[in-house]
Amino acid sequence: MHDVKKINVMEGIHDENDHIAEHTKEHLTDHGILVVNEMGAPGVGKTTTLKNIIRNLDLKAYVIEGDIESDIDTRDLRSLGIPTFQINTFGACHLDAPMVHNMVQNMMMEEKGILFIENIGNLVCPAEFSIGEHVKMLVSTVTEGSDKPYKYPLAFEKADIIILNKVDLIPYLDFDEEYFMKGVRALNKEVPVFKVSGKTGEGFPEVAKWLEERAARLFEEEHHHHHHE
Amino acid sequence: MNRENTAHREYIKEEKMHEYPITQQIIKISEKHCREAGAEKVTKVRLVVGEYSGFVGDSIQMYFDVIGKGTLCEGALLEMEYVKAKLKCPACGEIYQKIPMTFACPKCGEDGGPTEIGKEFYIEEIEVE
Numbered sequence: 001m002h003d004v005k006k007i008n009v010m011e012g013i014h015d016e017n018d019h020i021a022e023h024t025k026e027h028l029t030d031h032g033i034l035v036v037n038e039m040g041a042p043g044v045g046k047t048t049t050l051k052n053i054i055r056n057l058d059l060k061a062y063v064i065e066g067d068i069e070s071d072i073d074t075r076d077l078r079s080l081g082i083p084t085f086q087i088n089t090f091g092a093c094h095l096d097a098p099m100v101h102n103m104v105q106n107m108m109m110e111e112k113g114i115l116f117i118e119n120i121g122n123l124v125c126p127a128e129f130s131i132g133e134h135v136k137m138l139v140s141t142v143t144e145g146s147d148k149p150y151k152y153p154l155a156f157e158k159a160d161i162i163i164l165n166k167v168d169l170i171p172y173l174d175f176d177e178e179y180f181m182k183g184v185r186a187l188n189k190e191v192p193v194f195k196v197s198g199k200t201g202e203g204f205p206e207v208a209k210w211l212e213e214r215a216a217r218l219f220e221e222e223h224h225h226h227h228h229e
Numbered sequence: 230m231n232r233e234n235t236a237h238r239e240y241i242k243e244e245k246m247h248e249y250p251i252t253q254q255i256i257k258i259s260e261k262h263c264r265e266a267g268a269e270k271v272t273k274v275r276l277v278v279g280e281y282s283g284f285v286g287d288s289i290q291m292y293f294d295v296i297g298k299g300t301l302c303e304g305a306l307l308e309m310e311y312v313k314a315k316l317k318c319p320a321c322g323e324i325y326q327k328i329p330m331t332f333a334c335p336k337c338g339e340d341g342g343p344t345e346i347g348k349e350f351y352i353e354e355i356e357v358e
Binding site: 003004005006007008009010011012013014016017092093094096124125128147150151153154157182183185186187189 | 247249250251254255258259262263266268272276281282283284314327329330331332340341342343350351352353354355356357358
């Protein structure tokens, strides 16, 4: 007979991932880079949103494109002169901290600015994994329907900024904005919600401004941090 | 084993699915604690899984069996305690289980806000020998 022994573990499954994410975040903070984790379902216009934000942004932008296997979006962004790096997950439904950490080690980001990381199109898993971001940016659309905060609460709860895209289509849809906002506010009292259209470009100057201000806060904190050392 | 099952096992080995890295992590943590205790193998792993952890329970034991082959967790039993997500009402303070498609408090009707209940995802205890 072997002795059975119980061991009290109390260790989180995501602890290691979170630890690596924290490391990435510190590293990029030191380099004056604000990290934005962009999440949303397939087809909400994540890449189009990035293009529109960057067009309006008075800061250097870098992009990591997460995709299951293609590099279409990366080529698209590179053709606009945006330094873009590709992570293919080959089937995995979300980016995790080690993938981003490995990529960031090999990226040249000499100028201060914002690193946008476009996550895999999925409204469930990406919300559960930190990848080193300062800001979680959720892209939702009026075409998905107003019930999304009720169906995917975690993504809405964790968002630091919500982009409501495709608002130019509102006249053709039954999107119930009041119901949508009621759900968002139950989960997330403070989060700013920006109504935009990737088609017309409306709303994006305001989003870019919000991100610039958030980046300025980071640079400020970083400056003080170095000053005190 | 039927063909579909074999295909599924191949799929798991290709590290493609959501549960792969998570199951790997469960095995890694369990092995570490097993070694630290100077034990030879893990016989049971007790997980606490919140509704929002994204970990789908039904077929986990199968993933665990496949990925655990050749590790200290080979043959171990995976025991899971599920925790339902709860909300807290900002008006009356009631803490209640969320039902699908609404956040309304069953007592006063106000929309409740999120709590940490339902986000658990940790190994509580393992048994080794």
